[in-house]
Structures are given as C-alpha cells and as structure tokens.
Amino acid sequence: MKLLKPALIVILVTSFVGTATLLGTYFYIKTDLPNVDVLKDVRLQTPMRIFTQDGKLISQYGVKRRIPLTLEQIPEQLKQAVIATEDSRFYDHPGIDPIGMMRALVNLVVTGEKGQGGSTLTMQMARDFFLTREKKYIRKIREIILAWHMEQLLSKQEILELYLNKVELGHRAFGFGAAAQVYYGKSLNELTLAQIATIAGLPQAPSALNPISSPERSMVRRRIVLLRMLDEEYITQAQFEQAVNEPVTAKKYGAEINLDAPYLADIIYSEMIGLYGKDKAETGGYQIYSTASSDLQAAAQQAVRRNLHDYDERHGYHGVVKQLWASNETDDQNGQLLESANSELNNPAPWPEEQMLSYLQDVKTFESMHPAIVVKVNEQDIIIFNRQGKYSIIDWDGLDWARPFINDAKQGQDPKIASDIVQAGALILIRQREDDLHWQLAQYPQASGAFVALDPKNGAAQAVVGGYSFYQSQFNRATQAKRQVGSNIKPFIYSAALENGYTLASLINDAPITQWQSGSGNAWRPENSPAEYDGPIRMRVALTKSKNVVSVRLLRAVGLDNVAEHLTRFGFSKDDIPLDETLSLGSGSHTPLEVATAMAVIANGGFLIRPHFIQRIENEMGEVLWKANPVNACNPCVAESQINHVNADPDDLEARLAAEFGVAQQVDEPVKNILSAPRVISAENAFLVAEMMRSAVQINGAWDNRGTGWRAAMLMDRRSDIAGKTGTTNDVRDTWFSGFTPDLVATAWVGFDDNNRRLGRTTQNQNLVNKNPTKFNYIGNALIGSESGAHAAQPAWIRFMQHALAGKPEHLLPMPTDLLTVRIDKGTGKLTNRTDKTSMFEYFTQGTEPQSFVAEAEIIDSADQGEQSKKQIEDIF
Incomplete structure (x- = not known):
C-alpha cells in the first residue's frame, strides 16, 4: 500500500501533465493548421485532354498525369492491395492507428531512427494535401491532428477515393488511374493482379520502387504487397504464386493517344490558354471536344503526307542519310559472314547486329519514317536491317522512283539497277506505302503543305493539317502562313462582276494585255497559263479555264475599289488586299483557313460563317461547361419559339428545315436559338459562282474545254455536286486547290517555307x-x-x-427562285433555238437573260468536236 499510493500519484500527475501537454500543443498549433473543410470540394490538378468530336484522344497537356476515378470505377483488388499494404485497420481506427503508432515508437527507441511513421491512409492524405514530407516531430503532430479532423469531416469511402486519386506514384503519375496508363498503357480494370500489386507498392517510395527505374526493387516490393494481401485473405495461395512469379512488364507509356493530331490540338490548346490562363487550363481537368471527327482528321493528315511524298519523289532522291561504311568493306574482326539470330538471311555487314541495332535506336525520325541500314545490294532489290532487329527486302517497286535530285526543276537519269541508288552501308529512311503496306525507300519532303476542311453551314472545322509533321515544325501553315493565293482569288472577282451586271454568258475578250506603267517605265503584260488566247469567250468558260487576262479585264470593268470592297465580304482582311491590278491574279496573301472560310460563302449560298474548332468543354466528371453556338448559314434561322408548332417527329422537322432553309439540321435535342450568319452575297450570286466552279472541275465535252481542276471529277466518280478552283502563283511558289460540296469545303496548299524557292518542274520517269x-x-x-x-x-x-464523300449521295443546293434557265448559243451567249452541241442551258438572274437570238452566220457547228478525245479520256478511267 505504501508503494501503491505514490505510484497512483505518479500516474495521475503524468496523465495530467501528458494531457495538458497534448491540449496545449493542440491549441498552440491549431491556429496554424489549414482548414480541412476544403477537402469537401477539393479539385485535383488534372491535365487538359483534347478529343475529336467522336471521343478519340488527340492530345494531353499538363505536367501532372491524372485520370480521376470514382470509387466505384476502381477495381476491388486494387483497394484491397492498398489497404492491406498501407493501412490494414483503415476501417477500424479514427484516422490515427494506436498500434501503428506504438510500433513506430518502439522502432524509434530500438534503432534511434525515424524509420517508420505509423501513418494511416488518412494521415498520408493530410501530409500530401497540407504538409511536407520532412521527418520532424511537429510535422507528425500536425499530421495526427489534421487526420483526426478529416475523419470527422469525411467518410472512409471519401477519404479512400481522394487517396487513390491523389497519391504520387512516380513518372509524373498522380493517382492509380494515371499510374496504370503510365506504366502499362491500360486502364485500371485491365491490369493483372501482379500489375496491381506493383503499383499498389509505389506510395512508400515512388522514385525508388517503380518498375521502370528499379525493376528489381519493384519485384521485392510487389512480393511484400502480395504477401500482405495473402495474410488478409484477399487472395489465395494459388493467386499469390502466379502473381509473384510473373515478369516485370512495365514500360513508360505516353498519354493514351488514339489519334495524333497535334496541329489541331495546338489550336485548341492556344484557345484554352486564352480563355483560362496557362495554369488553370493545364490543371483544371478540362476535357475539350473538337469539331473534327477522327475519321476526317486522319484522312486529311494521310492525304497531305502522301501528297508531299509524291511531290518530293517525282523531283528525285536527295541521297542517303549517311554512309556508315564503304560498300566493299569486310569484317576485319572475324573475316566471315555473321549468322543472323532472327532471320534465314545472312548478315554480310561488317557491323555486328548489336552495333547496327544500337545505332538505329539513336536515329530520330518523325511520322511514318523509319531508319534502316542497307546491308546488301542486289541487281534490283536491297536487303535492309531495321530498328526492330529484322531483315527485310525492298524490291524494285520500292526503289524505282529514286532518280537523282539535281535541283527543283531538273532530275537525273532514271535508275536501272539498285546500285544506281544506294550502296551497302548506307543509312536510309523507309516507309510503308499506304496502298499495300510494302516498304519503300523514302525521304523527308522538303516542300510543305497545309489543309483545312470546314462545314460550310456553321464553320465547324472538320480537319486541320499545318504541315508534314508537327514534331519537325510547329509552325501551323493552315492558320498562320499568309501566302499568295493565285487563281484561287478568281471566283471572288467573278462574284464581283456578277454584282455589277455580268452574267455567265457575258463575252469577255481573251486577248493579250499590255499596260504601260509610267512609274516604273516598264510594261505590265499579264499572261494566261498556258499562254493561249481564245478571243471572246463566255464568263463561265473563262473561269473554267482560269484565264488570267479575263480576270484583269473584269477587275477593270468593275473597278479596283469595288472589287476590293467585295472581297472583304468573304472575310478577307482589307489590309491583305493589294490595291492594284495584280489583285485579279491573286497577288494577295491569305492563310488556307481564310481561303476556306471565303469559299464556304459560295458553298452555303452566301453566308459568312466563322470557323471554330471547339464543340464543347467538359470538366473531369463529364459535366458540360460550355457548348459552341455558332452562327449558321440560314436566313431566317429557327428559334425555339418558331418550332413549337412543328410536328415533333425528328424526320419531319429535319425535312421542314431542309425545305425552308436549305440546311438539314439533325435534331437530337430541343432546338435552341440558332444564330444566323450574316448574308454577304445573294443566294443567286453564290449559286452562279458555284456553277462556274463546277465547270472548272469537269471535262465539259471536249478535251480543249476541260477545267483546270478536271481531275477532281474524273477521279471522284463524276459527282455533279463538287466545285473547285486551282491556284498557281507566278513562278510557281504557291499552289492551291479549293473546292466544296454544299456540306464540306476544303482548301489544300503546297509550297516551300522559303517562299523564294519555286516548286519547279519534273521530267518523265x-x-x-x-x-x-x-x-x-x-x-x-x-x-x-x-x-x-x-x-x-x-x-x-x-x-x-x-x-x-464515299457512300454519300450527291447534294445540290436548290436553285434560288429568282434564277431561271434559258437555252443559249455556246459561241455567242445569245438565245438559240438549236438543240445540238452548239447550245446549252444557262442560268440567269431574272431580267439579265439575253434578249436577242444568235444569227446563223454566228453559229460554230461543233457537233462532232471533242467526241473522240472525250472517248479517249473516258477509256483511261
């Protein structure tokens, strides 16, 4: 009893002092602790992700990789692995685990080191959200207090969900959804038990234990996780044995890009930065859906790259990347052929396969280009060694294009045998042909290209390509390169002429022009290309054949200022319009996007739409934050109040809209206010210009009457709803083609980034x-x-x-009611009663049709003209 009384006093005093110390410490640091209430509405830093209209990921921006998931979306095995390893009593403690804390204290007393912290998942969350990782007693006390507060505020399920999405797991992956993508290129529900155990072991030391940097340590840690799951009876012994013996399969994956469209993504990224600022845009978890579908974007990219390869290859081969050894060199080390370990072919190269493979791994390439080493040259094929450590044969079909490049206008002799092209020991580039996937010799195109496709009804971008490769050049030629447009300007000149009394049947003299320029003391002599002149011709024919002198004469007749003002209606900036007669030949410089926007006015019946690239913006939970409401090519447009009386059946409504407004609207939800684009030219004007542009892509009966873009119709099943216009500048520094249907407008450009360099010419290969x-x-x-x-x-x-357009029916806008058709004589544009090849039906705005009939003496009988040449052309196709 004598000893018991002092002992009780000591215990009471110690308890009192301890409690007072804890309370004092609590109230001392309480004021410095952050407010955990913010966790109720926490927004994790999540990267911006950009998708195509149909949901294919095209790019991701932001330093931290995170894929937020709800607890229901996370596999049960992963939850079990994390809880078993990090906090097996998670559901039993109030945020602080006394057993774990005691174990850490014993470890500290025994070893004298702070090796174990006894942290629960809640304490880890408190540290990761509000504190640092420094090992100090005061930090641990703060951690404990914050954990206790968090347990009062949040449920266990909420804490676990936050932890699984917040925890750092190495290689910039935050949260287990991102870790599955970074290490395995999969979603969480696609992982095996071994892979789940691997990433579940990362929170302890993500840098030291991750399977990419430290595969051996990772396997040791994986075993610990699996043992803990076995102890907690989450897995069976058989599952443990199978998972623990699996090899390490992790490697570093980028974002799960479904379609690499960096030029389009960069436009959208720049718009998001402008809207939200860089930090918020890159970490706010925005999911942006573009207006472009993956199908059309991929088709545009492939078309541009294939076209640039075609241009470059017809101009000749620039030579091998590097000659690694002389073609007659032998292996000095062993003096014999090295046997290939993975092919029936022998390795005749002086370099061992390991050396070639190592060298190829360091060669950087872009897009579909791959490095390879020529190991043997036969008469009409070569044997190559590629980056995958395999041998392949490139036959003559993949080599025969490669005559020497001399300059842009001159090529060397056609090769006869493979040794005319390459020698053994050459480092070359190869690519697979799109049509048959065979390998062929390749080179990076030196010319550049751009492509823009828009929906002419509302300006939604359908495809954007700014060059051969964004990784080679980030300059977006589709939206940033102002280049001379050449004859692509002529449809707008002709539109101005129609506004000023001209008709499609008006005769203009196609004859040479000489204009003395007193200022320079020189004569300006615009020429046709080719330099052929037909005399008086109808305006339709002049645009069909892209007659330069006719364009000059129309500019003079309408007036330079009037034409310049008319061009601004199509969206061209007045500052980019040259105020001299070269305007008629396309000396003005505009971007492909500006040209496509202007062409859309003609395609949609006269409305100036605004191009846009974003369809909608969502947050990380899929909630729509913003949705595009573009102006539409309809007048008047339908408002919600206007459709209340319309039959609710979607098919009936679509038909009504198509009939009344010339625009088919897909009705998937109630129609809101549809904004009308401004009408900038009349429907009649747009229809007549489109008619002339349709002639520009047709043969028009005789070879001599073909349009400059005739290949479009001949190679597209003779569709009657396509229209287009070629464009070529002086000295062929810029080349264009713009064309459309009522549902799709597109512009293609090809030239050199150095606009002093000409695209040149080619001879026959x-x-x-x-x-x-x-x-x-x-x-x-x-x-x-x-x-x-x-x-x-x-x-x-x-x-x-x-x-x-594959599989899509032809679609022509209806003829405006103020237009009529009359039969005219092809030679004079006058009325005629003849129904033979000398006549045709032509469109006129009412009141502008010809009033007089052609005299017999004026008729040129061309009934048989061109029939033979037309038959020959049709036989070709």
Missing part, C-alpha cells in the same frame, strides 16, 4: 510510267511538266474528298 501507263500523269508521283495547283495541291484535296 519512265519507271513510273511503266507501272501504270493508263493513269500516268493524272495524280501522284508520275506527274510531269511544271508544277501547278492541279499537280501539287489538288491530289491532296482529291484523296481527302474521295474518303469524305
């Missing part, structure tokens, strides 16, 4: 002609002669449109 003599000189790398819009730019447009 007989090797390519021999492959397919009937289609030679129509599209591809067998084209000959001077480059032009039809040769250099139009093939990209054709390939894209062939894909975009």
